[in-house]
Amino acid sequence: MTRPRTVALIVAAGQGNRMGGSPKQFMALGGKAVVAHSYHAFAAHPAIEDVVVVIGAGQEAELAAAIGEVRHVTGGATRRASVLRGLEALAADPPTRVLIHDAARPFVPTAVIDRLLAELDRYEGAIPALPVADTLVRFDDRMGDTVDRADLFRVQTPQAFIFDAVLAAHRHWPSDTDPTDDAQMVRQTGHEVAIVEGDRMLDKLTFPADFAAAEARIAGGCTRSAMGYDVHRLVAGEELWLGGVLVPHDKGLSGHSDADVALHAITDALLGTIGAGDIGTHFPPSDPKWRGAESGQFLTHAAGLVAARGGVIDFIDLTLICEAPKIGPHREVMRGRIAELLSIDPDQVSIKATTSERLGFTGRGEGIAAQAIATVRVP
Ligand code: MG
Numbered sequence: 141m142t143r144p145r146t147v148a149l150i151v152a153a154g155q156g157n158r159m160g161g162s163p164k165q166f167m168a169l170g171g172k173a174v175v176a177h178s179y180h181a182f183a184a185h186p187a188i189e190d191v192v193v194v195i196g197a198g199q200e201a202e203l204a205a206a207i208g209e210v211r212h213v214t215g216g217a218t219r220r221a222s223v224l225r226g227l228e229a230l231a232a233d234p235p236t237r238v239l240i241h242d243a244a245r246p247f248v249p250t251a252v253i254d255r256l257l258a259e260l261d262r263y264e265g266a267i268p269a270l271p272v273a274d275t276l277v278r279f280d281d282r283m284g285d286t287v288d289r290a291d292l293f294r295v296q297t298p299q300a301f302i303f304d305a306v307l308a309a310h311r312h313w314p315s316d317t318d319p320t321d322d323a324q325m326v327r328q329t330g331h332e333v334a335i336v337e338g339d340r341m342l343d344k345l346t347f348p349a350d351f352a353a354a355e356a357r358i359a360g361g362c363t364r365s366a367m368g369y370d371v372h373r374l375v376a377g378e379e380l381w382l383g384g385v386l387v388p389h390d391k392g393l394s395g396h397s398d399a400d401v402a403l404h405a406i407t408d409a410l411l412g413t414i415g416a417g418d419i420g421t422h423f424p425p426s427d428p429k430w431r432g433a434e435s436g437q438f439l440t441h442a443a444g445l446v447a448a449r450g451g452v453i454d455f456i457d458l459t460l461i462c463e464a465p466k467i468g469p470h471r472e473v474m475r476g477r478i479a480e481l482l483s484i485d486p487d488q489v490s491i492k493a494t495t496s497e498r499l500g501f502t503g504r505g506e507g508i509a510a511q512a513i514a515t516v517r518v519p
Contacts (some may be wrong), residue, residue: 144236145189146257148182148298150175152203152243153196153215153222164345165243166202168211170358170452170517173206174345176483177246177447182239184444185253186422193243194226198359207483217335220319226312227303234303240322241298244353247341247439247450247519248298255336256300264305264331267323268338270291293335295464296342299323305331341450341519358452361519366412368512370404373461374505382460382467382508383491384436384475384481389465391507393396396425400435401510402491406478407458409514450461451483457490461502461509467493 150164152175161167165175175193182191189322194201194215203212214224214231223240230238237260239253252268259266269498272292278284299322319325333492345351350480378392381400393399407419416422421437423430445455454479460467467474469493496502502509 144186144260146237147230147235147303148188148239148241149192149226150178150182150183150193150225150228150241150243151215151219151221151222153194153219154244157458158379159301162202163196163199163456164351166206167351169246169345171454172452172483174246175203175243176207177450178241178243178248179207179210180440180444181248182241182253182444182485183466184441184448185409186441187248187253187257188239190225192230194222198261208480210379218318220310220313221313223322224393226323227310230303231307234307236286236303238303238306239269239298239300239302240306242344244345245297245342246345248448249339249341250445250448252336252339252342253298254302256298259334259336260300260302263334264325265299265301265323265333265396266336267298267321267333268336268342270296270340272417281313286477295321296325296338296344297321301326305329324388355473358450358517361450361517362516363454363517364411364413365513365515368405368408368410368412368418368514369510370401370408370506371501371509372399372401372404373507381435382470383458384439384477385470385473387465387470393503397423397430397438399434400433400510402460402474402512403435403439403457403478405510406440406458407442407511408448409456409512410439410453410516413514414446414451414518416442416445434483435479439478443482446516446518451516452489453514453516455488455490455515456482456484456512457515458492458510459514460493461490461496461511462493462507463495463498463503463505467491 148442193212256266273291276287372393374391375394380389381398382401475486475489
């Protein structure tokens with residue numbers, strides 16, 4: 141059985157915000173753009189193959205500044221038109237499943253994605269929702285009747301669909317009416333849409349107070365530091381990948397993946413900050429899929445898991461322990477590469493190197509060891 145292809149579509153095409161200034165999806169939140177938070181969460185999810193961002197006309201530079209060079213589509217005048225353009229772009233190479241998400245909801249817990257995708261085995265669509273806790277009343281110019289809230293839910297995104305079902309629903313929706321969401325359109329074509337438990341982390345940023353609350357959630361959480369340690373053997377006839385950079389040397393590191401000891405140590409440090417096990421938990425060496433794998437993907441996966449928890453990476457400190465090669469000449473390139481992989485600034489990455497005075501396995505040049513400490517703010 142082939143694995144279903146799943147793509148996430150982030151709708152980030154808004155042209156303004158109720159607070160004035162630049163569109164809210166590009167405003168900074170916890171040191172990175174709002175849209176970058178959900179992008180990294182989707183990109184890190186093991187079931188999601190690709191992430192496509194729908195932006196407004198002329199927002200290419202803002203997107204590049206927010207996330208980098210990523211796959212994007214230009215949206216339309218309304219949310220519905222933007223989603224349709226995104227779906228039509230995907231239709232050229234259609235995925236099995238699509239998650240449609242509003243960029244204004246920056247924190248996307250991995251567990252919600254898992255719950256949604258699980259329902260697509262039985263339903264054409266699935267949406268996250270939370271029960272309404274407050275009393276609701278109808279209000280005209282004075283207070284009216286109370287609304288029974290027992291069967292009322294707050295609907296959130298991402299919403300997950302079988303791709304063909306949501307594409308057909310969008311194509312056939314009458315252009316003169318505006319749906320409240322994609323799930324309503326899919327239901328209209330006769331399909332059932334499941335409801336899964338949402339999460340308050342998914343709440344939308346609409347008013348200045350929402351931004352302040354999200355900032356406070358990040359800043360007012362706590363700072364965690366965790367360490368990672370790794371060793372790989374140096375052997376002749378291998379390439380030497382260190383810190384995501386190919387370093388010229390007469391030996392290279394051997395291992396199941398590309399054996400980039402520096403990236404492995406940082407990956408473990410990041411996983412440590414959210415108590416998510418270690419690199420072997422996520423990328424078991426027994427799985428042939430990771431043979432010769434580029435270790436950058438382990439790092440971006442760990443960073444995405446941190447993002448999915450609402451975490452923000454403050455600092456990475458790495459120490460390489462070897463007699464040779466000399467690290468100094470490669471330090472700045474490595475800093476830049478690690479920063480790029482983590483979507484942080486090179487100033488937030490420190491690389492140090494030391495020898496072990498010719499003692500032990502590093503001293504004899506039999507291997508390279510790496511230690512890393514990651515500092516992350518988690519809500
Ligand atoms: Mg390793």
